[in-house]
Amino acid sequence: MKLPKPIQRGSSWRITVTFENKRYSATRDTAKECEQWASIKLLELKTGKADLEQGIKPAYPFQQLCDKYYLEHGKQMRSARTIMLKIKNLNRIAPNLVNKSIYDFKPNDIAEWRNARKKEVKVSTLRNEHAIYSAVFTYAMKELFLIESNVWHTVSMPSKTKSRNQRISQEQQDKMLKALGWDGLTRPDESKHYVAWAFLFALETAMRQGEILAMRKADLKDGFVHLPMTKNGESRNVPLSKEAKRLLSLLPADADKLVPIDKDICCATWVRAKKRAELPYINFHDSRHEAITRMVKIRKLPVEVLAKITGHKTIGILINTYYNPDAQDLVEMFNDSES
Template sequence: MQKPVKRGNSYRIQVRYKDLRDTATRDTARECEQWAATRLLELKAQYSNLITLQEKPPYPFRSLFEKYYLEVGRHKRGYTYIKQQLSAFDRYFGDMTQMSIHDITPQKVTKWRNDRLKEVSSGTVQRQMCLYCSIFNYAKNELFLIAENPFAKVAKPLKPKPRNRLISADEINKILAASNYKSGTTPSTPGQYVAWAFLFAMETAMRRGEIIGVTCNNIYKDYIHLPITKNGDSRDVPLSKEARALLDLVPHKDRVKLIPHNDNSFRLCWQRTLKKTGLSGLIHFHDTRHVAITNFVNKRKLPVEILAKVTGHRDIKTLINTYYNPNASDIAKMMNA
């Protein structure tokens, strides 16, 4: 640090650290020295930050996503969703896919969220943000590439209200007709197996993925054992006479899996069926779970604590508020029965 130099009625001082420098003019030499001492500390901190930034090579978001999938994502139970998101990442995230993770800020994430909400539902954006947040947590906590997670600082959209739609008898008939499947017959084509699974789901309240994943060695006389379910636990699904009759239509003595479908082939067949019937966007396969649970209460008269065992719900509130949807007339009939 140079000494103050008198210039007319004032003093001028210059401070330098490495390649950084600054100057100031003050009324007295003492004021110059005080300023210089403070400014020197600031220049040292500024230089340190520059070095830190220079030591961070660009790391594209896409590269991080690919590494996350290989190291973490493909080992998760929901790997199919993560893989699908990765394959369509450029379409979902635009130019930011090639942006360095060091340059992605909460402000940029907020803009992406708002733009994305104009294209898809809040539920879709929330699920994507949860995935991206996990990826950045991996970069922060496992790879030590970043100090802060920009997705953790941005509010996620509110969850949409749970669906409460029941499938009508007419809609069931349309789906069976579009699949060329007649109730009570043995399915043979991929589309017919989807139609059979549709009926089976409405008798058991099993999820689509649970039906697809059933192996024949886990089928017993009056129940199906599911080694792992959505909440991570195993579950035994009791079979009604109607469900057992449907199960007996499918030969399962000479095969490993109950139905010859994986997640993707089942999804494509189901979407083609809905398109034929004009029900695309109106009916979801998961609506069969609403139908089954409503029938368990209205027709089978199952109490809620038993119903939770059947459906695999840990939280009875979720079961009551999301899946069981009686209307006022239904409740009145129960009261007067």
């Protein structure tokens, strides 16, 4: 059956499908999303009616369920971009599962996928993919009432690897700035300059990359930046050091969006720069480790205050993952406590 064409109405799109003289409609943000919805809806209608009347569950490919999950639920989540990529690339990530009916999933299928995938990616990536695909099945169970249990929960994943503790030295910082072509003193005017600016700002504030890229002029207050929405779903206020204020003074005064690049550009630019700098092991997020460790060492911030600044709800993660003093740091703090 040929799909009908979506119709634009204002800033949204609407599509209508007809099956056995009944009309089904949906409104979405884009024409492509309308077409995806119509394809899924027709599949459900055509394959499901006769079989359901006989008590037989029709085939429901995992890919179709993933697409439906994203359109109806995943795209509203803060991790929508990651979810979209894991679903878009399902054919490459899970070739043995992509076309399998969700009613036919067995623990062995997922274990086979896990064993093959852990040879290709890091444990953290594998665990993230497992969590997303498990969430899709939970959605099918609790929202669509298609299944009674989540088979993904029956298969264990490899344990988390040791937390990353990479810090950033002054030499590494200088190399990254050079690779990004910015001196840290002049007004940034290219994408790579803004990536360098964001890097330095992260080292001063311990803010995440996404938080920095989302900053607006209205978020700047007297002595702090207000983050209306963060990774943990709550707002927080981040104090601004003299250096952070200096960096902000370099930005155009009339700019609403303080860093005019998106996450894709920032990530791609960073990857190219660290290759040029011959620092392939440095991640942008390492700036958060470095900033937090500096805040303890230089500003002597107590952990409860530090947690408010960084947005950590779990003190253990803050201390054991992001606070990474070296042996000399510990010796200096120990000796300072005796003076």
